[in-house]
Amino acid sequence: MIRQAEDLWQALHAFHPLDAPLKQRLQRIFTQKHYARNHFLTKPGSPARHAWFVRKGAVRAYLLDRARGTEVISWLWLDGDLVWASDSFCRRLPTRLTIQLLEDSVLQVVCRQDLDHTLEHFPQYRHLERAVAESFHHRLHQHYHRRVSLPAMARYQHLLQTRPQLFLRVPVKDIASFLGMFPDTLSRLRGRR
Numbered sequence: 001m002i003r004q005a006e007d008l009w010q011a012l013h014a015f016h017p018l019d020a021p022l023k024q025r026l027q028r029i030f031t032q033k034h035y036a037r038n039h040f041l042t043k044p045g046s047p048a049r050h051a052w053f054v055r056k057g058a059v060r061a062y063l064l065d066r067a068r069g070t071e072v073i074s075w076l077w078l079d080g081d082l083v084w085a086s087d088s089f090c091r092r093l094p095t096r097l098t099i100q101l102l103e104d105s106v107l108q109v110v111c112r113q114d115l116d117h118t119l120e121h122f123p124q125y126r127h128l129e130r131a132v133a134e135s136f137h138h139r140l141h142q143h144y145h146r147r148v149s150l151p152a153m154a155r156y157q158h159l160l161q162t163r164p165q166l167f168l169r170v171p172v173k174d175i176a177s178f179l180g181m182f183p184d185t186l187s188r189l190r191g192r193r
Helices: 002-015 020-029 112-121 125-149 152-162 172-179 183-192
Strands: 031-035 040-042 050-056 059-065 070-077 098-101 105-111
Touching: 002 020, 002 050, 002 125, 020 105, 020 112, 050 112, 059 172, 070 172, 105 112, 112 125, 125 152, 152 172, 152 183, 172 183
Parallel strands: none
Antiparallel strands: 031 105, 040 098, 050 105, 059 070, 059 098
16 A cells, blocks of 8 residues: 555655655545546536545546537546546535546545645645646646647647557547547547658
8 A cells, every 4th residue: 555655645746845744644634445437526516525646547527518418528637647626626616527537447535624624734735735736727728728729730749749648548539529629530630640
Protein backbone atom coordinates (compact mmCIF):
# COMPACT_ATOMS: atom_id res chain seq x y z
CA MET A 1 0.00 0.00 0.00
CA ILE A 2 2.83 2.45 0.73
CA ARG A 3 4.26 2.00 -2.79
CA GLN A 4 0.85 2.54 -4.36
CA ALA A 5 0.26 5.72 -2.42
CA GLU A 6 3.58 7.27 -3.49
CA ASP A 7 2.12 8.25 -6.87
CA LEU A 8 -0.49 10.43 -5.16
CA TRP A 9 2.09 12.13 -2.96
CA GLN A 10 4.38 12.75 -5.90
CA ALA A 11 1.49 14.27 -7.83
CA LEU A 12 0.48 16.52 -4.93
CA HIS A 13 4.08 17.48 -4.16
CA ALA A 14 4.48 18.59 -7.80
CA PHE A 15 1.81 21.22 -7.12
CA HIS A 16 3.10 22.31 -3.70
CA PRO A 17 5.53 20.83 -1.16
CA LEU A 18 3.91 18.73 1.56
CA ASP A 19 5.34 18.83 5.06
CA ALA A 20 5.19 15.64 7.14
CA PRO A 21 2.12 16.53 9.26
CA LEU A 22 0.05 17.53 6.21
CA LYS A 23 1.12 14.40 4.34
CA GLN A 24 0.12 12.25 7.33
CA ARG A 25 -3.26 13.96 7.47
CA LEU A 26 -3.86 13.42 3.77
CA GLN A 27 -2.79 9.77 4.07
CA ARG A 28 -5.53 9.30 6.66
CA ILE A 29 -8.33 10.87 4.62
CA PHE A 30 -7.62 9.41 1.16
CA THR A 31 -8.98 5.88 0.75
CA GLN A 32 -8.39 3.51 -2.14
CA LYS A 33 -11.40 2.05 -3.92
CA HIS A 34 -11.97 -0.19 -6.93
CA TYR A 35 -14.76 0.67 -9.36
CA ALA A 36 -16.14 -1.11 -12.39
CA ARG A 37 -16.18 0.28 -15.92
CA ASN A 38 -19.09 2.68 -16.58
CA HIS A 39 -19.44 3.61 -12.86
CA PHE A 40 -20.62 7.20 -12.40
CA LEU A 41 -18.60 9.35 -10.01
CA THR A 42 -20.93 12.33 -10.42
CA LYS A 43 -24.28 12.95 -12.05
CA PRO A 44 -25.85 16.30 -12.93
CA GLY A 45 -27.92 18.02 -10.27
CA SER A 46 -26.05 16.87 -7.17
CA PRO A 47 -23.13 18.62 -5.48
CA ALA A 48 -19.80 16.85 -5.95
CA ARG A 49 -18.71 15.72 -2.50
CA HIS A 50 -15.56 13.84 -3.50
CA ALA A 51 -12.38 14.21 -5.51
CA TRP A 52 -10.34 11.31 -6.85
CA PHE A 53 -6.79 10.44 -7.78
CA VAL A 54 -6.59 7.92 -10.62
CA ARG A 55 -4.20 5.14 -9.64
CA LYS A 56 -5.24 3.09 -12.65
CA GLY A 57 -8.06 3.87 -15.01
CA ALA A 58 -9.61 6.19 -17.55
CA VAL A 59 -12.27 8.77 -16.75
CA ARG A 60 -14.36 11.15 -18.81
CA ALA A 61 -16.42 14.21 -17.89
CA TYR A 62 -19.23 15.29 -20.15
CA LEU A 63 -22.23 17.57 -20.49
CA LEU A 64 -25.40 16.59 -22.29
CA ASP A 65 -26.32 18.66 -25.32
CA ARG A 66 -30.05 18.14 -25.09
CA ALA A 67 -30.76 19.91 -28.40
CA ARG A 68 -28.59 17.42 -30.31
CA GLY A 69 -28.97 14.49 -27.94
CA THR A 70 -25.18 14.11 -27.64
CA GLU A 71 -22.54 13.98 -24.95
CA VAL A 72 -19.96 16.78 -25.10
CA ILE A 73 -16.70 15.66 -23.51
CA SER A 74 -15.23 18.41 -21.34
CA TRP A 75 -12.21 16.53 -19.93
CA LEU A 76 -10.40 13.19 -19.95
CA TRP A 77 -8.21 11.79 -17.18
CA LEU A 78 -5.86 8.80 -16.94
CA ASP A 79 -3.47 7.27 -14.42
CA GLY A 80 -1.84 9.86 -12.18
CA ASP A 81 -4.50 12.54 -12.68
CA LEU A 82 -6.61 14.31 -10.06
CA VAL A 83 -10.33 14.21 -10.92
CA TRP A 84 -12.97 16.60 -9.64
CA ALA A 85 -16.12 18.33 -10.84
CA SER A 86 -14.64 21.80 -11.17
CA ASP A 87 -18.06 23.45 -11.43
CA SER A 88 -19.19 21.99 -8.11
CA PHE A 89 -16.53 20.65 -5.77
CA CYS A 90 -15.08 23.89 -4.36
CA ARG A 91 -18.26 25.94 -4.37
CA ARG A 92 -20.56 23.10 -3.27
CA LEU A 93 -23.04 23.77 -6.04
CA PRO A 94 -24.92 21.11 -8.01
CA THR A 95 -22.72 19.91 -10.86
CA ARG A 96 -23.71 19.95 -14.50
CA LEU A 97 -21.09 17.31 -15.27
CA THR A 98 -21.37 13.60 -15.54
CA ILE A 99 -18.07 11.97 -14.58
CA GLN A 100 -17.88 8.33 -15.66
CA LEU A 101 -15.23 5.61 -15.68
CA LEU A 102 -14.23 4.30 -19.10
CA GLU A 103 -12.55 1.19 -17.70
CA ASP A 104 -12.25 -0.75 -14.44
CA SER A 105 -10.39 1.66 -12.19
CA VAL A 106 -8.52 2.00 -8.94
CA LEU A 107 -9.04 5.45 -7.40
CA GLN A 108 -7.98 7.15 -4.22
CA VAL A 109 -10.97 9.07 -2.91
CA VAL A 110 -11.22 12.06 -0.59
CA CYS A 111 -14.33 13.75 0.79
CA ARG A 112 -14.78 17.54 0.57
CA GLN A 113 -15.74 17.63 4.26
CA ASP A 114 -12.42 15.99 5.22
CA LEU A 115 -10.55 18.54 3.11
CA ASP A 116 -12.44 21.38 4.81
CA HIS A 117 -11.40 19.98 8.19
CA THR A 118 -7.82 19.73 6.90
CA LEU A 119 -7.92 23.38 5.92
CA GLU A 120 -9.01 24.38 9.44
CA HIS A 121 -6.09 22.55 11.05
CA PHE A 122 -3.42 22.81 8.34
CA PRO A 123 -3.48 26.33 6.88
CA GLN A 124 -0.67 25.39 4.44
CA TYR A 125 -3.20 23.09 2.74
CA ARG A 126 -4.75 26.23 1.21
CA HIS A 127 -1.61 26.66 -0.93
CA LEU A 128 -1.88 23.11 -2.24
CA GLU A 129 -5.59 23.40 -3.01
CA ARG A 130 -5.04 26.72 -4.79
CA ALA A 131 -2.13 25.36 -6.84
CA VAL A 132 -4.18 22.33 -7.94
CA ALA A 133 -7.16 24.50 -8.91
CA GLU A 134 -5.00 27.03 -10.77
CA SER A 135 -3.22 24.30 -12.71
CA PHE A 136 -6.46 22.60 -13.72
CA HIS A 137 -8.11 25.84 -14.78
CA HIS A 138 -5.03 26.85 -16.77
CA ARG A 139 -5.05 23.49 -18.59
CA LEU A 140 -8.79 23.77 -19.20
CA HIS A 141 -8.44 27.33 -20.55
CA GLN A 142 -5.59 26.30 -22.85
CA HIS A 143 -7.62 23.36 -24.13
CA TYR A 144 -10.64 25.51 -24.94
CA HIS A 145 -8.44 28.17 -26.52
CA ARG A 146 -6.91 25.56 -28.86
CA ARG A 147 -10.37 24.15 -29.53
CA VAL A 148 -11.69 27.47 -30.87
CA SER A 149 -8.52 28.90 -32.43
CA LEU A 150 -6.75 25.95 -34.10
CA PRO A 151 -7.80 23.92 -37.12
CA ALA A 152 -8.82 20.31 -36.55
CA MET A 153 -5.47 18.85 -37.67
CA ALA A 154 -3.52 21.07 -35.26
CA ARG A 155 -5.82 20.14 -32.35
CA TYR A 156 -5.41 16.46 -33.15
CA GLN A 157 -1.61 16.71 -33.49
CA HIS A 158 -1.28 18.62 -30.23
CA LEU A 159 -3.28 16.02 -28.30
CA LEU A 160 -1.37 13.19 -29.96
CA GLN A 161 1.94 14.79 -28.96
CA THR A 162 0.97 15.77 -25.41
CA ARG A 163 -1.35 12.92 -24.36
CA PRO A 164 -0.77 9.98 -26.74
CA GLN A 165 -2.00 7.43 -24.19
CA LEU A 166 -5.56 8.76 -24.64
CA PHE A 167 -5.61 7.26 -28.14
CA LEU A 168 -4.90 3.81 -26.70
CA ARG A 169 -7.54 3.85 -23.96
CA VAL A 170 -10.36 6.24 -24.80
CA PRO A 171 -13.03 5.63 -27.48
CA VAL A 172 -12.55 7.64 -30.67
CA LYS A 173 -16.00 9.26 -30.29
CA ASP A 174 -14.96 10.66 -26.89
CA ILE A 175 -11.61 11.96 -28.15
CA ALA A 176 -13.35 13.56 -31.14
CA SER A 177 -15.86 15.28 -28.86
CA PHE A 178 -13.04 16.45 -26.57
CA LEU A 179 -11.31 17.95 -29.61
CA GLY A 180 -14.52 19.57 -30.86
CA MET A 181 -14.96 17.49 -34.02
CA PHE A 182 -17.03 14.63 -35.36
CA PRO A 183 -15.68 11.07 -35.04
CA ASP A 184 -15.43 10.68 -38.83
CA THR A 185 -13.30 13.85 -38.99
CA LEU A 186 -10.93 12.44 -36.39
CA SER A 187 -10.77 9.12 -38.26
CA ARG A 188 -9.82 10.95 -41.49
CA LEU A 189 -7.13 12.95 -39.66
CA ARG A 190 -5.71 9.78 -38.12
CA GLY A 191 -5.62 8.20 -41.58
CA ARG A 192 -3.49 11.07 -42.94
CA ARG A 193 -0.66 10.55 -40.45
